[in-house]
Amino acid sequence: MHTVDLNADLGEGFGPYHLGADAALMPLLTSANIACGFHAGDAMTMREAVAAAAKHGVVIGAHPGYPDLQGFGRRDLSATPAEVTAYVIYQIGALDAVCRAGGVRLRYVKAHGALYNRAATDRVVADAIAEAIRLVDPSLMMLGLAGSQLIAAGEAAGLGTAAEAFADRAYARDGTLVPRSVAGAVIHDTEAVVARALRMVTTGSVTAIDGTDVAIRADSLCVHGDTPGAVALVRALRTHLDHHGVRVSPFVR
């Protein structure tokens, strides 16, 4: 029987501001990447997100980013590896305490935005993140882009790793994501997305943008709640996976 995790970014409001569709999304997920106060999320928002995840039995991961609230952590910042390690340690700790206060456990770490993208290809930054996790708690898993330096760094640091795939994103022949700036990089058709997801999970492969077949390890599928129709797509995805006998279950056991 095939199994896959569904993860999404949650708790990305700040103070009076709301973002995403946490309430609608939470019941559909198995893993929640919760923002930790640097690119989004404040202490109150984090407590709410953790309580919602706990209520729905969703596994909680830290979602650390660059200290860039106004850029939502989507802008690359030339931080040193030591700074990246310190930032990730700090953010893991903040969310870990919120989890403990909420009676649940923090189980994994997934970097956010520009930090995630940088670490996917830059081994030094990937190592800086893995080092932070290892130093704080080596039983925390690292969730990262399938086939990326994040996974390699996590493994090298002795961490458990989980590879994530994007059913709504085009892949290049080498297994990397086609940049959003390229036409066709984002797949908007629900049927196409759910078909790709099913194929990724059941066959371990995806059709690249040039038509070739690419092997992909999809321990977890990343879904979104911040665009119109996004939640409906996740519902369709879960229904489709259920219908085809795929078990949706947390990658953290």
Add this chain to the structure above:
Amino acid sequence: MHTVDLNADLGEGFGPYHLGADAALMPLLTSANIACGFHAGDAMTMREAVAAAAKHGVVIGAHPGYPDLQGFGRRDLSATPAEVTAYVIYQIGALDAVCRAGGVRLRYVKAHGALYNRAATDRVVADAIAEAIRLVDPSLMMLGLAGSQLIAAGEAAGLGTAAEAFADRAYARDGTLVPRSVAGAVIHDTEAVVARALRMVTTGSVTAIDGTDVAIRADSLCVHGDTPGAVALVRALRTHLDHHGVRVSPFVR
């Protein structure tokens, strides 16, 4: 044999900015209250302060404040009790992870500045802080002003508490600190300060500003490193306590 702890606020720089005399002060202390990123301290600064404390065998406490970097947490902010609890949880967690990454344990919490002053007299805010500590880790102790609502709230929450006294501050007849705005509130004469400290520790009493004797529980003396002559005063204090057979030792056993 009499015993007392010496605590100070440390790690209060931010980014390129330095404050205080951490390097000179650390060898003289038994407990270090380390800023957690809200009123001062960033992740890099925190890592350095924790490493220095670890090197000198100084016990580490979290020093959470209001989110007010430009006011250094010294301005009162009408945060709700739920916000105070969330802020303290977040900051404890951040420093706890930095400690774990540095191979040491976080042992206590002492609120900073306006949050400390507010909680000393406002039981609701004191309870909000105690609740945060209890929720994250009830084995963490609460360090607070002797005789204040902080101590009462800590005890009510089932936390271990330690009372701190200020040898360089004038006390009112009711055991509260004379506000800094009052003439004579701060005692600058080294001899007077060390004599008061010794008397607090050995007799449990202090002469109030009106000449009466006031009982005071001094588990820890708060010292400073941020004014000229401050470090010299701490050195004189340690010498004086040693000379009179007082053992300077952490309040956390």
Add this chain to the structure above:
Amino acid sequence: MHTVDLNADLGEGFGPYHLGADAALMPLLTSANIACGFHAGDAMTMREAVAAAAKHGVVIGAHPGYPDLQGFGRRDLSATPAEVTAYVIYQIGALDAVCRAGGVRLRYVKAHGALYNRAATDRVVADAIAEAIRLVDPSLMMLGLAGSQLIAAGEAAGLGTAAEAFADRAYARDGTLVPRSVAGAVIHDTEAVVARALRMVTTGSVTAIDGTDVAIRADSLCVHGDTPGAVALVRALRTHLDHHGVRVSPFVR
């Protein structure tokens, strides 16, 4: 012929975050209070809000607040008068430059949230705000709560002033606003609100919560876009004022 201004707070998003209903509200207003980056608003958001106001011919005012993004400037902060003056100078200047870059002029200042509420009753803080305006540009008008210390301070500083009234808020017998925490403080019924607005503008009086009549100077009515039904209420208000021959026109001439 009776005349009144309609003002609202706009540009209160931040980075990726949106708040309020700027697009729907702008065509209905004559004056826009635009956030300046402290309690809300970043440089990009400010440029958009100024461009929208310019497009609709809406007069632009600066809406400075306390430096408290996560509390949205709604929490009182014990800043000194010198700090308040400096904060208001800074924020006026930032928005003034955005206006100049957008080819329009900044015309007035209305304090935000906790700063507004504090200054309404605390003359020292009100004077600190008026001083900031006078120092930067004494031709800027001060918009403030009718009958409050803000108006008194503005007049004492030689500034033009405009008094604002709230048709959806209950007034006490002394002309102050009934605090939101009191039952009946906010009036939700559209018909009641528009009737009160019309009476304020045409007779200069309002029925207080105890049934007595209170005189009120309503140069401007404050309206909102951040709650469900808010924009519909503003539309109803404009229709009602038009129907009764009240001219809706900026208080800045």
Add this chain to the structure above:
Amino acid sequence: MHTVDLNADLGEGFGPYHLGADAALMPLLTSANIACGFHAGDAMTMREAVAAAAKHGVVIGAHPGYPDLQGFGRRDLSATPAEVTAYVIYQIGALDAVCRAGGVRLRYVKAHGALYNRAATDRVVADAIAEAIRLVDPSLMMLGLAGSQLIAAGEAAGLGTAAEAFADRAYARDGTLVPRSVAGAVIHDTEAVVARALRMVTTGSVTAIDGTDVAIRADSLCVHGDTPGAVALVRALRTHLDHHGVRVSPFVR
């Protein structure tokens, strides 16, 4: 008669934090680049720096940076050109208001740190800065690295420009600065620095790191106050320039 301006970065404290040697440096300068709140400087600090510059008759320029206080604006940030323009507009305006409140005029703009370095070679970013200046006030001059894209962008936008040179930095054969990471990039010997400065000003040339002669336009020399011995070097430089008949005078006339 040869003339040169001496400029330095000032007002780079924040809240309780101090940095640099403003008081010692101000009497030696003709132009002060004052931080505007993004990489350093808060509203209070800015008012103090402007008052000090006014007192000493030093010409004031805005010193805008990336919004990165903890990195002191020294880390590159992948902001869009529109974001850079908005950030520079905002910061110019904030300091302009502080100047107006202090009874003096803002006269020029010099970008800070990573923004300056990026714009020195990236014409798109240089244009984004020049556009901000032009939109707010085209009579403001642009101070930038001699021979860089900043100067080219300023000229293309119709702004007055002033070229700055660094007497304590090694130059490459192509007139660019040798990166600090290269050995010999920073010249520490006072005699060598003042001799280089004099030669730059009187002959318009400098000896590059490879021994060749490079032409350089030195309208202004950038000096520092943030390292030990820095102020003494500036004093030696002024004495040396005076002694050789060079008039030290603001580049803004």
